[in-house]
Amino acid sequence: xxxxxxxxxxIVLCLLAVGYFGSVTPVENIAGMEDEVPGDGIVVxxxxxxxxxxxxxxxxxxxxxxxxxxxGYEFLFDDAQQKQENQIKAIRNFILQEVxxxxxxxxxxxxxxxxxxxxxDAGIPVIIVDRMVDVADNRLxxxxxxxxxxxxxxxxxxxxxxxxxxxSIPAENIHIVNIQGTIGASAQIGxxxxxxxxxxxxxxxxxxxxxxxxxxxxxxxxxxxxxxxYDNINVVYCENDNEAFGAIEAIENAGKxxxxxxxxxxxxxxxxxxxxxxxxxxLEGKIALNIECNPLHGPRVQSIIETLETGxxxxxxxxxxxxxxxxxxxxxxxxxxxxxxxxxxLTEAVLKERTY
Amino acid sequence: xxxxxxxxTDANLLLTITIxxxxxxxxxxxxxxxxxxxxxxxxxxxxxxxxxxxxxSCGMSVVMITGGIDISVGGVTALVSMCCAVYLDYHNGNVxxxxxxxxxxxxxxxxxxxxxxxxxxxxxxxxxxxGMFFARGMTTIVNTNPxxxxxxxxxxxxxxxxxxxxxGSLNKLGKYVNAYVEIGVIIAILVVIILFCxxxxxxxxxxxxxxxxxxxxxxxxxxNVKRTKFLSxxxxxxxxxxxxxxxxxxVGSGAASHAMGAEMNAIASxxxxxTMLTGGVGNIIGxxxxxxxxxxxxxxxxxxxxxxxxxTGITIAxxxxxxxxxxxxxxxxxxx
Numbered sequence: 046x047x048x049x050x051x052x053x054x055x056i057v058l059c060l061l062a063v064g065y066f067g068s069v070t071p072v073e074n075i076a077g078m079e080d081e082v083p084g085d086g087i088v089v090x091x092x093x094x095x096x097x098x099x100x101x102x103x104x105x106x107x108x109x110x111x112x113x114x115x116x117g118y119e120f121l122f123d124d125a126q127q128k129q130e131n132q133i134k135a136i137r138n139f140i141l142q143e144v145x146x147x148x149x150x151x152x153x154x155x156x157x158x159x160x161x162x163x164x165x166d167a168g169i170p171v172i173i174v175d176r177m178v179d180v181a182d183n184r185l186x187x188x189x190x191x192x193x194x195x196x197x198x199x200x201x202x203x204x205x206x207x208x209x210x211x212x213s214i215p216a217e218n219i220h221i222v223n224i225q226g227t228i229g230a231s232a233q234i235g236x237x238x239x240x241x242x243x244x245x246x247x248x249x250x251x252x253x254x255x256x257x258x259x260x261x262x263x264x265x266x267x268x269x270x271x272x273x274x275y276d277n278i279n280v281v282y283c284e285n286d287n288e289a290f291g292a293i294e295a296i297e298n299a300g301k302x303x304x305x306x307x308x309x310x311x312x313x314x315x316x317x318x319x320x321x322x323x324x325x326x327x328l329e330g331k332i333a334l335n336i337e338c339n340p341l342h343g344p345r346v347q348s349i350i351e352t353l354e355t356g357x358x359x360x361x362x363x364x365x366x367x368x369x370x371x372x373x374x375x376x377x378x379x380x381x382x383x384x385x386x387x388x389x390x391l392t393e394a395v396l397k398e399r400t401y
Numbered sequence: 402x403x404x405x406x407x408x409x410t411d412a413n414l415l416l417t418i419t420i421x422x423x424x425x426x427x428x429x430x431x432x433x434x435x436x437x438x439x440x441x442x443x444x445x446x447x448x449x450x451x452x453x454x455x456x457x458s459c460g461m462s463v464v465m466i467t468g469g470i471d472i473s474v475g476g477v478t479a480l481v482s483m484c485c486a487v488y489l490d491y492h493n494g495n496v497x498x499x500x501x502x503x504x505x506x507x508x509x510x511x512x513x514x515x516x517x518x519x520x521x522x523x524x525x526x527x528x529x530x531x532g533m534f535f536a537r538g539m540t541t542i543v544n545t546n547p548x549x550x551x552x553x554x555x556x557x558x559x560x561x562x563x564x565x566x567x568x569g570s571l572n573k574l575g576k577y578v579n580a581y582v583e584i585g586v587i588i589a590i591l592v593v594i595i596l597f598c599x600x601x602x603x604x605x606x607x608x609x610x611x612x613x614x615x616x617x618x619x620x621x622x623x624x625n626v627k628r629t630k631f632l633s634x635x636x637x638x639x640x641x642x643x644x645x646x647x648x649x650x651x652v653g654s655g656a657a658s659h660a661m662g663a664e665m666n667a668i669a670s671x672x673x674x675x676t677m678l679t680g681g682v683g684n685i686i687g688x689x690x691x692x693x694x695x696x697x698x699x700x701x702x703x704x705x706x707x708x709x710x711x712x713t714g715i716t717i718a719x720x721x722x723x724x725x726x727x728x729x730x731x732x733x734x735x736x737x
Contacts, residue, residue, distance in 0.1 A: 123703050130652045134450050138704055141446070142437040143573045156549040156653060159560060168574040228546065 086114070087146065087350065090121040090139035092132045094152035094176075098287070099320045103401030104175065104340035108148065111343030129153055133160045140167045146350055147171045149186075154179040154231065161185035172349055174342045176231045183361070187353070190345045190363045194232045197336045198239025200369055200386055201315050203379040204334050205280065206247055211375050214308065216248040220277045224257040224264050224292055226284040232338070236284045236317060252278060257288040264291030272299045279307040282315050286323030286335070289316035293331055305333040305373050319370055321401060327391045330372045335391075339365040340401060370395075415675030416687045418727060422720075423694045430701050437704055440570040441580040451696040452585035453478065453648035454666055455689065458674070459596050460640030461667040462688045466600070467633035468613040468680030469518060469525035473510060474641040475663035476536030479656070481506050481645025483540045486655025489552040496554050500646060507642015508635070510536070515634035519627045525634070533664065540657045547656030559653045563587065585647035592640065597685040609633055614681030669717060670695050673724050679732070694720065 089112045093105050105122070112118035121144060125131035129152050139147050140163055147169055151157065157178045162185060164171050170187040177189060209219060223240055226233035237254065244251040252275050257264030264283065268291060271278060281296075283289040293303050296312050304311035316323055319337040326332040345363050352359040370391045378387045389395065430438045437443055448455075457474045464471045481503045488494040488502055510532055517528045550556070562581035569579040600606035608629045611619040620626050648660055674691025676683030695717060702713045 121704075127658065129654065130450070134446070135703060137446050138437065138443075138700065140572070141440050141443050142434075142704060153547065153549065153654075166574075166576075166578075167572040 086117045086119045087354070088119045088121065088142075088144040089146045089148060089350070090123070090135070090142070090144040091148040091150075092123050092125060092135040092139070093150050094125050094132065095127040096124055097127065099322070099401060100318055100338065100340050104150065104342060106401075107341040107343035108346070109343075111347050125152060127152055129156060136160050136164060136171075140164055140169060143167075144169060146353075148346055149173050149178075150175045151178050152176075154229070158182075158185065170353055172346055174346060175340075188349050188359045188361055188363060190342050190349065190365065192232070192338050192367060193364045194235025194338075195239050196235075196364075196381060197232075197317055197338060197367065198236040199243070199381045200379060201236075201282070201317070201334060201336050202239055202243030202247075203381055204369065204371070204376055204388065205315065206243065207376045207379055208305075208373065212308065217250060219249045219280055219307075220275065221249055221251050221280040221282055222268075222271045222275070222278050223251065223254040223282045224267055224284060224288045225254055226256065226259045226288070228256050230259075232317070233284055236282075240282055257283070257291060259285050259287055261287045261291040261294070264288035265295045266291075268292040268295035269299070272296065272301070278312060280313045280315065284317055285338075286316050286318040286320045286326075286332075289314050289323060289326065289332055289335075293326070303331050305330070319368070321396070321399065324370060324391060324396050324399070327370050327372055328393065328396060333372060334388075335370045337368040337370070339367045341365065413684075415682070415724075415728065415731065416684050416690075419674050419687050419690045419694065419724075423690045423697065426694060426697055426701070430697065430704075434701070434704050441565070441568040442570060442578070443700070445565065445580050445582050445586075447693065447696045447700055448586045448589075449583045449651065451692055452583065452589040453644045453651060453660075454663060454670065454696070455589040455692045456592050456640050456644035456647055457663055458667040458670040458688050458692050459592050459685055460637035460644070461664075462671045462674065462676045462683050462685060463596065463600070463609060463640075464525070464633050464637045465668075465671055465676045465678060466613045466680060466683040467609045467630055468616065469630065469633060470668070470678070471514070471525065471529045471532075471634060471637045471641075472664040472668075473514065473529040473532030473536055474637065474644070474667055475660045475665075476533040476540070477506060477510050477638060477641040478645040478648050478660035478663055479540045479658075480536040480543070481642055482649040482652070482659045483543045483655035483657070485646065485649050486548065486550050487544050489550050489555050490548070494552070496558055499555070499649075503642045503646035503649070504639070505642075507639040507645070509638075510641065511635035511638030514638060515631040518634055519631035537657065540655075540659075544655060545657070547654060547658070549654040556653065558584065559650050583651060585650050588643065588647055592643065593685055593689050600685060605629070605632065610681055610683075612680075613683075666695060669721055672728075673720060675724075675728075677728055677732075 091108050096102055109120060112120040121139065123135035125135060132152060136147060136149065137160065147164055149171055151173065154177055158180050161171055161180060165185055173186050173189040175191045178186060221244065223237065225237055253271060255267045257267045272295060281292050283292050292314060296303050302311045303314050305313055307313050313333045314331060315334045316332050317336045317338055319335045323332060323335050327335045342365060345365055349359040349363065368389055369386065370389050372391065374390045376388055378385055460474065461471060484502050484506060485499040489499055514528050514532050517523050518525045561584050565580040565582065569577055572578050600609065608624050611622065611624055612626050612629045616626050652659065670691035671688050673694050674684065674687030676688060698716045699713050702716060
């Protein structure tokens with residue numbers, strides 16, 4: 046018993062010591078920091094849905110580098126590991142910590158009303174990034190920053206239209222399959238809608254649509270079964286890069302070739318996101334067109350916060366600028382809704398310059 | 402008789418350490434991170450978010466005290482959430498029906514797993530491993546895509562807030578906000594109290610300790626070892642059913658990825674709370690503080706704004722290590 050008491054005593058002493066020294070040092074630090082920056086930094090809490098892809102990591106990095114200490118921000122980050130409950134927990138924590146702004150990259154669109162109301166009641170503006178939230182009252186969030194997924198889809202379709210017209214391939218000879226993203230995700234909804242509309246307008250043959258759940262494995266499976274069902278597929282519309290990788294694998298396994306030259310029997314792959322791996326495939330000619338989905342949301346969010354700080358009202362929706370990359374240079378630019386978008390010819394140099 | 406008293410003393414020591422560590426940690430958090438942790442709501446949010454884990458851990462402790470283990474509880478939680486969600490939204494169900502479904506799933510798992518472990522003498526780890534895979538698989542079969550429940554009756558229940566009188570804090574706008582807990586917390590506290598009484602003052606509770614401590618001697622004392630083991634697994638799975646519903650009430654959605662790793666958190670909480678994997682030692686109050694310690698650590702890491710989620714894991718690993726060392730020291734002393 047005596048030994049035990051000694052042991053217990055030691056443990057408690059250790060913990061106390063850690064607690065004591067641990068508590069003294071940061072307190073001093075905080076005091077020191079306050080001396081340096083009199084108008085204390087803006088505290089931004091960011092609830093990121095996870096770290097599942099290169100795209101997501103680039104998104105997180107963009108936020109971190111934007112809201113750095115040097116620029117006068119205090120940045121709190123929470124990785125929710127794909128779970129809405131973790132995001133709700135993080136937002137509640139941010140509210141209790143009295144942050145100045147909450148930035149939320151929601152994992153799903155629904156189920157946010159209660160917690161966003163809590164943030165609103167506490168007077169903390171919430172800025173949504175990437176995916177949208179579906180709430181009864183749009184005043185629950187201040188602004189949204191992200192990609193215009195429908196525009197992305199339109200760009201892809203316009204390019205296909207321009208390209209096939211240039212090669213004088215008749216519309217009825219274009220046989221498309223669509224490997225959709227996770228059903229219900231904003232990107233899936235926008236990109237699918239644009240393809241459907243274009244297929245109807247231009248008279249393309251849209252053979253089939255099925256979800257590849259944004260993963261390589263599932264897309265490979267889906268593409269495999271498409272190839273068994275239809276022998277005339279010449280365009281595959283993949284709603285992200287990982288699905289494109291899966292589709293390419295399935296096509297090559299079936300003994301067919303991928304490429305832009307659809308008249309000579311190649312199957313054309315169109316993809317979205319423009320991640321590094323995706324663009325490498327563009328460089329190799331495996332993916333004909335890759336529409337960028339820009340993850341660098343940080344600067345846009347910062348400009349919204351700056352507007353709010355000066356008492357202004359930011360736009361409810363802010364889109365990030367997005368590029369498009371192709372192996373073929375015959376189409377140099379396309380027009381959607383009266384705006385002209387240039388098509389970038391991908392080279393090694395362009396790929397090296399990109400941050401994600 | 403003397404041996405028994407000694408065991409209890411050891412258990413009390415482990416319990417004391419757990420409680421001391423929890424309070425030190427919380428005080429540390431207040432000193433480190435200040436204002437957030439000073440608000441009572443931060444503490445109640447920890448309870449709100451972990452009520453389900455608390456219930457799961459209580460069940461886990463009972464099984465561990467009896468010398469077994471049950472790693473299916475996370476899977477059962479996910480299955481309960483999904484079944485209830487599908488029932489409420491796709492079949493226009495009511496909340497009572499959903500509760501019945503949750504209990505039925507828990508009971509079914511308990512009977513099957515308990516039978517396999519107790520009467521067919523199969524390793525509880527293997528049995529519950531199969532149970533875990535089965536539950537996760539069934540969840541996906543019931544419904545693949547995650548979705549939020551829109552059933553009005555349920556959403557109203559989910560949003561019920563029980564105000565804690567006399568506690569609250571000023572928010573950023575200077576408005577006084579009352580502290581609250583969700584219904585799940587009340588259920589969890591009830592489970593803790595009931596199980597505490599069962600383990601401390603009932604014959605069944607004593608049997609659990611006796612079987613876990615030394616099943617051979619328990620058999621000689623005339624205890625029905627098989628039945629006791631069966632009941633411990635039944636109780637654990639039933640609590641997993643209840644915990645599953647509480648979890649469902651907290652998140653309000655069904656998804657195959659729900660409660661991923663919850664069984665491991667429950668085991669960790671029990672161990673931090675002073676329950677031994679070897680059986681025979683454990684305490685529900687300890688488990689309660691074990692859950693609090695585990696979730697406070699998670700909260701501290703998240704409030705610190707540390708950008709890497711694995712810090713939580715590393716801290717929990719360090720804590721588990723500390724407690725396992727203490728336990729083995731206690732065990733070594735007991736053998737002398």
